[in-house]
Amino acid sequence: MAIRIYNTLSGRKENFETIKPDKVSMYVCGPTVYDSCHIGHARSVVVFDVIARYLKSQGYEVKYVRNFTDIDDKIINRANELNEKPAGLASRYIEEFHTDMDALYVERPSYEPKATDHINQIIDVINRLIEKNIAYEIDGDVYFSVDKFKGYGKLSGRKLEDMEAGARIDIDKRKKNPFDFALWKSTKPGEPFWPSPWGNGRPGWHIECSAMSCEYLGETFDIHGGGKDLIFPHHENEIAQSEAAFGKAFAKYWVHNGFVNINHEKMSKSLGNFLMIKDVIKRYHPEVVRFFLLSNHYRSPIDFTDKAMDEAVVGLDKIYALLQRLSDNTDCSGKDGNRPGDCWNRFCEAMDDDFNTAKGIGIIFDTVRQLNKQLDQKTTITPDITKILQIAYADLIRTGQVLGVFCLDPVKYFESKKSNAIGKLDIDEIAIEKLIKERIEARKAKNWAKADEARDRLSDMGIVIEDRPEGTIWRIKE
């Protein structure tokens, strides 16, 4: 079954065919490191993490590049505000990016190149463009001439003529066309700079991606990803630069993820509603955050609300509870799990269709329900049933490894949730254990009134208890 990917370039789902058999080359635009990462960064990074994981699970060797933009106006401005060196600021936020993404169980890409480490490659690409008379230099600045690239606008579906009518654009009379964009910016006092054939300066924003994707993946590669907002101008400009410079098609498949809204509103500086990853994971388990982010199709917008997050918590708990129940009831490590079963096959069908994680999660829940049903049967577990359980367990673990959720030991997951809540809610574990013991004694004596009183007192403390076959357990009320 072929993988189908929605390609922004064609506006359609296309069959995924790699340039080299069994190998995928993928470039995703990473952050400009001038501030902490927000939940929107998390979505993009998690989505492409899952895409890379899925492709690997299908037997592809994935070469995945995600860059850091570590030189840029925003970095310089911020560094000036903080009276800090731009390079220091950037490296601080790169470190924080790694801390956040590691916390979200994001696998590191094959390469994480920085713009400032590739100034030579950037200069080479600019030189090619100047040689071909597609770029021109004015007073130490170098601009890309959009009129010289006939495909300009093909990704975003814009025409230069249309845009000139209504767009707000800076009037720089030196530019040949108002949409010409900077490849190289001459240095201003106090700014970091590198020497170049056009004098000291620094690269423009778009050129680094053209230079670095070529450096690591070649002139043509399979997948180029990023947030929807990057389609124009960033990715449009990347295509123009690379295709003009190398005379070849740039990326085959353009994949763009949708935005995260906060309570139905776009995150914006004016609303001050930026949700930082480091704050979100204080409130929610990182796997809950992933599970939430993957509960919608990656191209649709997703709305971050308390209700949606609470549902993600309930859903993930349900899956973990089933996994624990399975491993309590049967030996899940049996070899019958080596061959994928129905759950995995259906999950792959969903993922093959433009990485439909929302549908995949539906299949997981479907499987969870079936397994709970099986385990509810009072009949003894026969070898045949054990086999079914082993296969389903292995399948669920496989899907979890692609999505990067429910990958922890269930016991540890629930314990970490518990200890987290205990820390926050000031819960007295000893008192809880004592009340539970009291209740067990009362129940043995069939003193239901006393047993219920103990349970009520626990409930007042925010504790729910469950009488399971293997004993009474307690957990924090959601």
Place this chain on the structure above:
RNA sequence: GGCGGCAUAGCCAAGUGGUAAGGCAGUGGUCUGCAAAACCAUUAUUCAUCAGUUCGAAUCUGAUUGCCGCCUCCA
């Protein structure tokens, strides 16, 4: 003004030509001393509205309405 997207039950959400996945919430039931958890049943003759194509449309076409994004830094 230009370009693009979305509209599916109380809520969230899959489904892009063959007769509406899944989750949350609700109701009834099984289980339980009672609960909790789990399971079962139930919840859209219908997919914003109107018209068209088709044997057949939530899915395709056109129009209308409403919401949103990009065009300026933005995941």
